[in-house]
Amino acid sequence: MVTRKTIFHKIGFVLLILLILGFALFPFVQMLSTSLKYQWDWGNPSLIPTQINTEAYKELLGIGQSLKNVPQSIIDLLEESPELTREQRQAIIARYQDTGDVFPFLKYFGNSILLSSVAAFISLMLAIFGAYSFAGRITGDGR
Amino acid sequence: MHTLVEQLGWVSERFNLIRDPQNALWVLIIFNIWKNFPFSYLMILSRLQAIDANLYEAAEIDGANGWQKFRHITVPELWFVVGALMLLRFIWNFNKFEEVFLLTGTNIKTLPIYTYFKAFIGTMELGDASSLAVIQFVSFWESSSST
Numbered sequence: 001m002v003t004r005k006t007i008f009h010k011i012g013f014v015l016l017i018l019l020i021l022g023f024a025l026f027p028f029v030q031m032l033s034t035s036l037k038y039q040w041d042w043g044n045p046s047l048i049p050t051q052i053n054t055e056a057y058k059e060l061l062g063i064g065q066s067l068k069n070v071p072q073s074i075i076d077l078l079e080e081s082p083e084l085t086r087e088q089r090q091a092i093i094a095r096y097q098d099t100g101d102v103f104p105f106l107k108y109f110g111n112s113i114l115l116s117s118v119a120a121f122i123s124l125m126l127a128i129f130g131a132y133s134f135a136g137r138i139t140g141d142g143r
Numbered sequence: 144m145h146t147l148v149e150q151l152g153w154v155s156e157r158f159n160l161i162r163d164p165q166n167a168l169w170v171l172i173i174f175n176i177w178k179n180f181p182f183s184y185l186m187i188l189s190r191l192q193a194i195d196a197n198l199y200e201a202a203e204i205d206g207a208n209g210w211q212k213f214r215h216i217t218v219p220e221l222w223f224v225v226g227a228l229m230l231l232r233f234i235w236n237f238n239k240f241e242e243v244f245l246l247t248g249t250n251i252k253t254l255p256i257y258t259y260f261k262a263f264i265g266t267m268e269l270g271d272a273s274s275l276a277v278i279q280f281v282s283f284w285e286s287s288s289s290t
Binding site: 028031032034035036037038039042053055056057059060061104107108109111112113114115116117118119120121122123124126127128130131132134135 | 172176180186187191192228229239251252253254257268275278280
């Protein structure tokens, strides 16, 4: 039999879970929100960006070319010139980009992967052999 | 360490191991292994000691030799602990910032170090730093859901 007390308990439990979930997920939502905001929008406390900006993702993942340092007049000119080939557009954009700004994502990612995988693997191998011997299992009978 | 290496005659002059990024990476790996080995060790040791002795006795009665007992009892019993440890260790190492930064400064270019620099040093490009953090988060989400 479902009593009023049981229903209140269930609602309370769900609310508690939602509260904990919200508390745990808030930093991730804030992180996602900041990544999609323009610099002028960082002071905005709202989690929803005024205008969506995906330039940072494009720059980091090397998707297309970043238009970060390209003057707006040049961007307008490129949009109004459909006769330009892709290579010509890239050459024009490259003039305004500092090669020092290009982020070598794969290098950083590779270093992180190397560090984490090699250290984890060797540490685990040492632990397995050490623990096996300490557990008194080198008896030759497979224990 | 330097004195020992010098006395062994391996090097003629002292050198800074963590100045060169390539060396620094391996120094960091060794440091990481040394620091994190005990946790894995304890987890595996506790699992080994918790394996039911009856399983080995039953296998002996069935005529299993040492290798067969190891292959069909010990390894399967350890498998999930080792798998969980490998996954956790990988994730923890991947997100490691303080050890890398305090030991080698900026010599090792890992993603958390770059995120920190983008967010808090120089021009403070929070958008770039946040997007980098989101990419790390999504890649881990994907890898953990696929395993």
